[in-house]
Amino acid sequence: MQPIDTKVPADTRSCLRYWPMTSAVSIEVDGQTQFQGVINNRLALESDFERLSLISNEPSLQATVFDIVRDAFVSEEIQKLQRADTESSDHQPSSIDQVSDSAKQRSRLASDAKPRDVNKHTADLFDDYVTLIFQEEDTLPDLCSDGRLQYFRRIPQIHGESAVISKRAIRRIRMLLASCSADQLLQTVEDATISRLITLLISAIDAADSIGLAAMIKDGSELDKGIDLSEEFCQKLDLAFSITCLGLEAAALVVDMAATGKASKIACTSDSLHVATAFFKECLLSCIVPLLGLTPGCRLVDALTDKDLPLSNRLHAFFSTVLLVHNPVISLVGQPALTEQDIISLVFASISVTFCTSELLGRGIDANTFESIRRSAQSLLRQVFESHVEQRTWMLEEILASLIRLPIQRRTMSLYRIAGGKSVQFISVLLLKLLQGTAHSSENLTAGFESGTLSAKEYRVLFQKHKKAVETASSSTDLTVRYLIGRCVKRDSKAAGAGAGAANESEYRGILETFIDDCIVLLGHPQWPAAELVVRVYSLHMLELLDEEKTDIALKTLALDSAAQIASHIAYTQKEIKDSASILGKPVLQGITALSSVESIERFRSASSLVLEYLQSKAIGGEQTGAIPLYISSWSSMLIAALLKSRRKAALESSADNQRKSDSHDIVEAVGEEYMVTDTDSDSDSGSDSGSNSDSGSDYSSGHGSHTGSQEGSDKDSDYQEKSSFTANGSNKSHRSEKNSKARLGLAIERRKAIVACLRDYMVIAHRSTRAMPHNLTYASASDTAKSLVCLLPLYRSFDMLLTRVTMALGASQVTLRSKALRALNQIASQRASVLYQKNVKYAINHRLQDSSPQVREAAIDLIGKHISQNPELTDQYYEFVSVRVLDKGPSVRKRVLRILREIYISSTNLTQLVDIGVRILQRTGDDERSIRELANKMLQELWFTSGESTSVFEDEDGVRIEASGNIFNLLSPDSQREMLKRVRVMTGVMEAARSSDLSELMAGLFNHVTTKTTNAEAEEAMLVIRCVIDALFEQLLRSEESSTDSIADNKIALGNAAVASVDLSNTSASSAIFSTAACLRFISALSLIAPDAVGQHSELLSAYLKMTNASEEDMLYNVLCIINNTLLSIPHPSSQFLGSLESDLISLLSSSPQAILSIAVPCLCTLVEKITWNYSKLIRLFRSCALQLYREHRRIATGSATSPMSAKNLMRFIVLAGLTCRYFDFDKYRLKQSEHFKDLETIIKGTVPDFMNDMLLSFAASSLPQPVQLAAIQMLGQIYIKQPQLALEPRSRALMDKVFSQGSAGHKLQVMRNFLEFLRADSKRYAQRLKEEEGRAREVDAKALVGDTGDMSVAGVGASLMQTYLDRIIEATFLPGAITLRVCGFDVISLVLEQGLAHPLKCVPALIALGTSSDAHIRSKALKLHQDLCFKYTSFIHSRDIEGVRLAYEYQAQVRGNLEDVVGFSDSADVRDVPSRPVAYLQPLYSQLRSKRMRRNEFLTLLVKIGDYESGTGLTTTAGSAAADARDDAADDVDIPFVRFVAENLALLDYKYLDEVLHVIYQISAVIAGTGLNLYHYFETEAQSETCGTKSGAKLRLAIKGSVCVGILFTLREFLKTHYGISEARCTAYDPSDASAMRDKPVTWHTQDDSGNGGTTSQGRIMWDACNPYAVRPMSSETDFSDQRLRFRQQMAGSLAVSEESPVAGDTGSTFALGSNGDALTFAVEDGASVDPEELELLSMGVFDAEESSVAEGSI
Secondary structure (H helix, E strand, O other): OEEEEEEEEHHHHHHHOOOOOEEEEEEEEOOEEEEEEEEEOOOOEEOOEEEEEEEEOOOOOOOOOHHHHHHHOOOHHHHHHHHHHHHHOOOOOOOHHHOOOOHHHHHHHHHHHOHHHHHHHHHHHHHHHHHHHHHHHHOHHHHOOOOOOOOEEEEEEOOEEEEEEOHHHHHHHHHHHHOOOHHHHHHHOOHHHHHHHHHHHHHHHHHHHHOOHHHHHHHHHOOOOOOOOOHHHHHHHHHHHHHHHHHHHHHHHHHHHHHOOOOOOOOOOHHHHHHHHHHHHHHHHHHHHHHHOOOOOOHHHHHHHOOOOHHHHHHHHHHHHHHHHHHHHHHHHOOOOOOHHHHHHHHHHHHHHHOOOOOOEOOOEOHHHHHHHHHHHHHHHHHHHHHOHHHHHHHHHHHHHHHHHOOHHHHHHOEEEOOOOOEEEHHHHHHHHHHHHOOOOOOOOOOOOOOOOOOHHHHHHHHHHHHHHHHHHHHHHHHHHHHHHHHHHOOOOOOOOHHHHHHHHHHHHHHHHHHHHHHHHHOOOOOOOHHHHHHHHHHHHHHHHHHOOOOOHHHHHHHHHHHHHHHHHHHHHHHHHHHHHHHHOOOOOOOOOOOOOHHHHHHHHHHHHHHHHHHHHHHHHOOOOOHHHHHHHHHHHHHHHHHHHHHHHHHHHHHHHHHHHHHOOOOEEEEOHHHOOOOOOOOOOOOHHHHOOOEEEEEOOOOOOOOOOOOOOHHHHHHHHHHHHHHHHHHHHHHHHHHHHHHHHHHHHHHHHHHHHHHHHHHHHHHOOHHHOOOOOOHHHHHHHHHHHHOOOHHHHOHHHHHHHHHHHHHOOOHHHHHHHHHHHHHHHHHOHHHHHOHHHHHHHHHHHOOOOHHHHHHHHHHHHHHHHHOHHHHHHHHHHHHHHHHOOOHHHHHHHHHHHHHHHHHOOEHHHHHHHHHHHHHHHHOOOHHHHHHHHHHHHHHHOOOOOOOOOOEOOOOOEOOOOOOHHHHOOHHHHHHHHHHHHHHHHHHHHHHOOOOHHHHHHHHHHHHHOOOHHHHHHHHHHHHHHHHHHHHHHHHHHHOOOOOHHHHHHHHOHHHHOOOEOOOHHHHHHHOOHHHHHHHHHHHHHHOHHHHHOOHHHHHHHHHOOOHHHHHHHHHHHHHHHHHHHHOOOOOHHHHHHHHHHHHHHHHHOOHHHHHHHHHHHHHHHHHHHOOHHHHHHHHHHHHHHHHHHHHHHHHOOOOOOOOHHHHHHHHHHHHHHHHHOOHHHHHHHOHHHHHHHHHOOOOOHHHHHHHHHHHHHHOOOOHHHHHHHHHHHHHHHHHOHHHHHOHHHHHHHHHHHHHOOHHHHHHHHHHHHHHHHHHHHHHHHHHHHHHOOOOOOOHHHHOOOOHHHHHHHHHHHHHHHHHHHHHHHHOOOOOHHHHHHHHHHHHHHHHHOOOOHHHHHHHHHHHOOOOOHHHHHHHHHHHHHHHHHOOOOHHHHHHHHHHHHHHHHHHHHOOHHHOOOEEOOOOOOOEOOEOEEOOHHHHHHHOOOHHHHHHHHHHHHHOOOOOOOOOOOOOOOOHHHHHHHHOOOOOOHHHHHHHHHHHHHOOOOEHHHHHHHHHHHHHHHHHHHHHHHHHHHOHHHHOOOOOOOHHHHHHHHHHHHHHHHHHHHHHHHHHHHOOOHHHHHHOOOOOOHHHHOOEOOOOOOOOHHHOOOEEOOEEOHHHHOHHHOOOOOOHHHHHHHHHHHHHHHHHHHHHOOOOOOOOOOOEEEEEEEOOEEEEEEEOOOOOOOHHHHHHHHHOOOOHHHOOOOOOOO
16 A cells, blocks of 8 residues: 555635545546555645545556546535435435546536536536626736736736736536536537636736746756855746646646637637647656656755745646646547647657656656656647547657667667566557557447447448448558568768768668567567568568569568568467467357357357456556557458358348259248348348248148049159159258258347347446456456457468568578578477478478578578477488588588588488488588587597497396496397497498499598597497497398398397397488398498407408309408408417318418409408418418519510410409519518528529519519519509509619500500509508607617618609609690590599699699589589689699699690580589579689689689680781791691680689679780780781682681681670679770779679570570581581671670770770771771770761772781
8 A cells, every 4th residue: 555645726626525535436547547445535625635545555646636536526506406316316425426426427427417507507607606706807006906807817027017817717627617517618608708817817828938947957957066046036936836737727727728628610710719729738858858857966956856936836736737638638639629839849748758758757856647647648649649630750760760869878768568467668568558559530439339239231331330440550551561670771961971871771670570579579569460461461561562673672681571470470389379278178269250150259258258358347447558448340340241241141042942942842841030131231130130040931832632624644643743742852951951051040030149249348347437447357368368359350361472472582692691591490490390391382392402502401401400400300301402512612511511410420320311411411521611520520430330329229138337348249138239230231331332432432431430539448448449440340240141131030039139229221222232241241341440449350250251253242242351350360269170260261262262362362461471370381482483473474475485384363353462462572671681481482582582473573564474474563563653653763664654644555554554553552651650659759869870771761852863753744644535534543642742742733724624524523612722722822823823723724625525516614413503594614713812812813814714815915927028927827727616615605604703803804804805806907908808718818707707716715704794693884894904902802692694585696594506506516628617707796896896986095005007908007996095086986887998099007007
């Protein structure tokens, strides 16, 4: 209980004695309950006031009680009349509640009790009282000096005192007027009397206006803090407050008389109203606003807020009096009494007060009083916005401008807390109040609801009335939204500049976004139905903006954000309502239609009535927002429309039933006649309820009556029986139809009754007193119900439309919009993921995954990734689209895809999918981006080489941690075995994929990473996993041996159904292939390099596989040998039986195995003999046997014998076995130590074994033996060189390699390349091993190096020497036509050369540029990566051979294409193309490296353009005997047109980012045209006219014509660039390369053009040469072709010159072209900056330039 004190005039003292000492009361002011509680009358006289204490149950705003008491007890005289009336009826009033429920109703009911007597008596009292005032006014000159004034008050003036009507008199007059009706007053009191009274009031207003309160407040606020207010100033200020309050009360009375109609227009003129409203406006603007703007440190504030000083009471009275004037002013602005200027001034003042805040609230200025003033100001704005449509736009502009003028902190601080705990901005609430107020009608909206017997015409009138109310609110909302949107793009012309305009635009955009956000928050809140209108209208406007091409990008972005926000809110709300109804077991509310069930209508009735009752009950707390009229209008229009449609449908059905009955043998059925009416204005429905159940019956004609006339035979009898049967059937159908018709009519009646009852409820609730409202309604129940109701509105049916527009925006041309549309779709899908299943959405997302912008692709990946993780069922829909983007060019996209793949991997059970994910992540471990490599390695480490999320993976069944010893897999629990088996299957599948791709190195790198490049704990855990995997693989091998097949059924039997239940094995064949014996062996082979100890424990189990002889098992045998070779030294305690068997099996394999098996069997045997068995004799006998056979064959070749005792196949085997044993076993090392074992070698090998083998192999390689033998010899030479590198530098070895490169076949070159490749790899391994050995020990002084032993150094330099010698020939062989394998091998050699730094990198640059255009993705990506690294390391000189690289790329493409005419400068491959409609230039990677440096970039572009200039900087002269001319005659066919076309297509399709790049290319093309082009043109127009290509001098002409083709290509390229980048000719002409600062940072956009269908020159981003320059793709083979090209070029140049206003600018150097005839020379020169006379250009274009008649000085035209 908080006491609220307010003061009432002492004039009401006589009224108070009739007021019981303690009375319960509920007092309303402006329809809002202000006080409710107990009123105690405590006599506390204080000058002219007595204090009345109001104790309220809840805090409320302070308000003057004067109006309340005035309404309840008008005056002593009125009370006497009321008491006399009640005494005569033996009724004693006991409390104020017995008078009425509210203050306003009390006055009305009191007047209704004795209207004539009360009104007449009050009017007479008013007339008498005013007469007394006039009498005193007439005697004022005599009383002013010393007389006592009763009705006037003296006030000081400048020239003395004057008198104005007193406050007491004004209040007395207002009390009398309040109890008298307007009609009675106008009949009783003359207009002259009222006019004179208004004149008195106006004089009081003028006196108050002249007192200067505003000026005194301003003066007081400007005083310095150290200066105190004088006593005189305080007295004057006190007087000013008092007189101003008097003027305000006078103004309130004038306005009230005009608003209530108690003063005629003659008595109360517009000028009087203008004075009153203007004074009120000035009090608001000049007094209230400045007072609220005072700071706490001001002296005036101290005086006004000190409660011990009288100014504090005056300030409080002033605020209360201002509040008093608001109510009549609000009533007046709703009438056409005020002028437009008065309304504008009042609105402006109210807006100022509305946005006013103060630091003094609660410290002298009562916060409740101030809030009451603000609310009254808002009410005035609502009234004006509702009543004056023409003022709405201005009001919106002023309201928003006032908000913008506020500081940002004050904007955000003005929050409005709504029920439910949320807050919105005050401006949003204000705008919604204005909009909701427009639905209010002066008519009674519920009129007619009390009757349920209205006709159709009356219902249509009701429908139109409510529809108009809703449309009014909708139109106002549309106006508001359109205004806000318009200001978001409209520049403020009054702003100081463009910056200020942009700032205003941003401010309004922020207001719009805030307003819409708040409206979305308020959707479903019962007090704010206009929020749905705002959001719906706004969404429609936003969709219109999306459809307009000229809409600003920022607005389109805002539109997409808004569409997504609205759609997601719709989805969320609908889901919430559905879930809530499902929990409660209730059906969801549905809209009311003509077919709605009675139950649906009743549920709607209950829900809507609950919301209305809640809103009406909140009026007690003053929370009216104008929502009730809008609710009633919208619901009533829906209900009445359903009612009218139901009536119409019933009428149509009845008519149809009657028609059917009349067709059935005139059977008539009369049912529900009152419903047989048409929907016309004369339709009446009265009495339908009472007659609805009556049935008039039916008359049926059975057809069994007697026939007139005689029978006419059996035919007639038959006809009669058919008719009888038909009639009987028709009668049955009529009965069923009647029954159905009755049911439909009954349902229609019940439906109509339910609708009428619903409308009647609205009427009852709208007119019910707030005290009669139920007080148990809670916000939660009303809010839930309002949400259900709001879902029936049109906004919530627009989800599909919003989704469609967002999906359409995915195809926008702007990158920003596409990415924003994806984020918008992401927001929608977060609330309704099912949209991602729609075909159009799926199609659009797939296209955006292939977008040219990384930003868009990343947004698409984010969209899918987020919802795949939350909805695993989407994986099958989008996995294919997402997984391929792991190869995306954008690093951020690749990272996001990797994370998505990880999430899919964790949740997926599809084995094939898991393997595919593993392969894709493994590929990224070799990514160019370091962060991506690290991420991929980390992911695979977590997925494969850790214990996972569950710590029990490596725990046995008892939960004990398993140690890294023994068979770990068998010790695992069943769940852990199942998890590990899943990993093994996936990793085995990945290893299988590595067989057909370049993944084996990456897999090895991954194993190396997890075991050596991680922390000790992680490495130990990884090794534990690897050991477990190895154990599981061997277990699988054992079980495979036990079964007859590797079928999936056997796996289930071996591992148990539980072990494979977690893996999806639906694809049985794929699963069997992945987990086959061969796959297991391949995986174990890879693991044997990582964990030889773990594999070595099981190696003895593999001995059985060494006896396989089937050719189909060769791969398995090879892997077994690799496993044994890698783990031979790690086998723990091998048995002698195993070693002996192994040795025998290896030796037996050497006799018949292919070379692939020999390559691994021989080193395995050598390791076994050297390290374990020391059985040298077997190895020596093997080598001796081979060496002896080779020696014999060598002798045969040396003696020239023609026959050979052995076949080539056997010779090759001996060569291979001898070479491999020589490499892997050091015979010379053991030759002295074990001389007894090596004595057999002494007979044939006198020197070292490598020297002997080198001699043998060189002789076989250089002989005339079959090519396979030569290739085998060359291959083994490579093995010998790896063993002893110095042998490769011997003259005989070099001579052999020189011969191979110069004369050898592609096979010989390939084998030499392979030798180089293997040598470099072995050299790299030796170097890495040496570094590893030296890494752990301190650096020591090498004594051998000090004494000159540089053996190791010389070995290290062999590779560099070889590569420096043969690099050029390696590169040449790499591009050998048709040798694809040789190209791959050669590229690998070049890669190793660059990686190891064995040659100057500049030598390899052209080759890398050329290979960067390869169609092989692996070669292309690796070449580009190497070139990128070189550009990063050697920036200063690496680009000096770029043009050579361009030429080599062209030649390489010519080899690939096979025909020069088919060579193009771009790639259409999907894996390199960003935009589907735009190919990628082959030179794009090279250009990307050059783009960052402008000078180098422009130089490169210039050189490319100069390729089209066949003159190459020299002039074409016609002087006889010229050496240059002779040279061109000899080289007439040297113009490489396909190369020029290749370069032009690259220039056309380079991805230019800035305008400067495109303009530079165009500028250089113009220079070539201005030089070579004009020279050729003049040559063709003069001397060449008489020449033909077939004459002796025709070679020069042919050269010129071919050169014109090149210039024509540049012509086409220039126009292509201008078209696709939207560059005008004027901009091209104005470009200056020396001053292009303005163009450098200006981005340029590619515009896709396709005019091929209209005879154009471009199609899908390509130049159509056939349409513009056919000889660019087709060689000229006849005289006709040459003549046609010459004519084409002349026309092309003439057309270009005709449209030019000045000549094309030449290049850096001037170009001259000397034309002569009969020895007379005419020199044509174009120099830098030179211009051509327009008249001459016209002559040139017309072809009438005559050299003989022109004489031009050199250097000019």
